Amino acid sequence: MVFRAHCGGATTKGSSFPRCELREMAPDEVNRADWSTDDKTIHTMTVRVAITATPRKKKHVVCAQIHDADDDLMMVRLEGEKLFIERNEVGEVMMERHYQLGTEFELKIEAGKGHVRVFYNGEEKMNWKVSRDGCYFKAGCYTQSNLKKGDDADSYGEVVISMLQLDEINTEDQ
Template sequence: MRTIKLFAGAFAGAATLALVPVATAQENSPACTRPAQVLDLRNWKITLPVDDPDQPGAQPLEVQQPQLKRYGLDPWFVPTAACDGVRFRSAVNGVTTPNSSYPRSELHEMTRGGTQPVSWSPTSGTHTMEIDQAITHLPNDKPHVVAGQIHDGQDDVTVFRLEGEKLYVTNGDDPNFALLDDHYVLGTRFQAKFEVSGGKIKAYYNGVHKVTLPATFDGAYFKAGAYTQANCAKSVPCDPGNFGQVIIHRLAVTHRPS
């Protein structure tokens, strides 16, 4: 596996950015300096909206374990000042994956200590992701951000998606399948949960079961973070100051056998 350089990184078309330094023992050092001190990232990797230094202009940067446990990238993936959450930020001019025109600062579920891809079935066992989070910033013009999703081998299956003030659960190509909140205020902390079993997906909002969706996919995994649904063609200005942002305070995934 390629080694990530922990103290170098560049945003597409922007100045070089410094990564968050590893914690030190200095007397006045903050309580946390990297996301893995706040969230359990053992079975995750992250995709960031910056160039992969080995493939500039072609791929976003992806960081896996064991590098991820000592990694952060300001301002895209850092702990909050209070060390009570992790900030995920993705600007409209960020580098995108080959299969999307939108940038992301987003965790991707893995297994075996974050070293191997995970793939689970909605008809075998029970699979749950709970996110305690707040959406804190939206891009201009197209103010849409995805803040948690189930993905299969081809595409997203269902996501928690904020469009302006309206927070939805999607169903495949239907972005407005179920309305969770018709007046979401940016910065409001909420709990989102997906529970998958028996060929069904149950979506919960603040502990309340809101909707059940059919689950006919396979090869599934969870994702969490800020997947900004805007780019330079749909939002101005086209610069790092125009972004989507999510703070995750707690993230938990469980897989129970049948």
């Protein structure tokens, strides 16, 4: 699937940047997912993804994130060639210093038992002790630029997802 968000595109409430993303839903496919990082259930999103384009001026794109009830908890973000995990309150975790556009990688994000863990191409890059409620996964293209940042309306970010899988593993008896 190809996700493209033009810098002149529509935005959602609370954001000044355009996006084209999937949002995790509850198993009934009607209600929105809503879980806690403190759950005994391990919530996992595994995605095979390539960031294929960034805006011309501000070359920033987000391809995956965990959002909580109020804001993003963590985002996988590309700025130029720097691919990293952004955490609003804690700081960045580097995944790749010289990412080349179009390079596919596998990303696995696990949340539960009071931790969020991120794996990049099978290697654990982050194990963060954190407690948040109202969480859900998002994947796609969240372009981090707009007309006010100096980009043209037709400039865009683009993300290609070749595989996306969500899993829940109940560890209550373990």
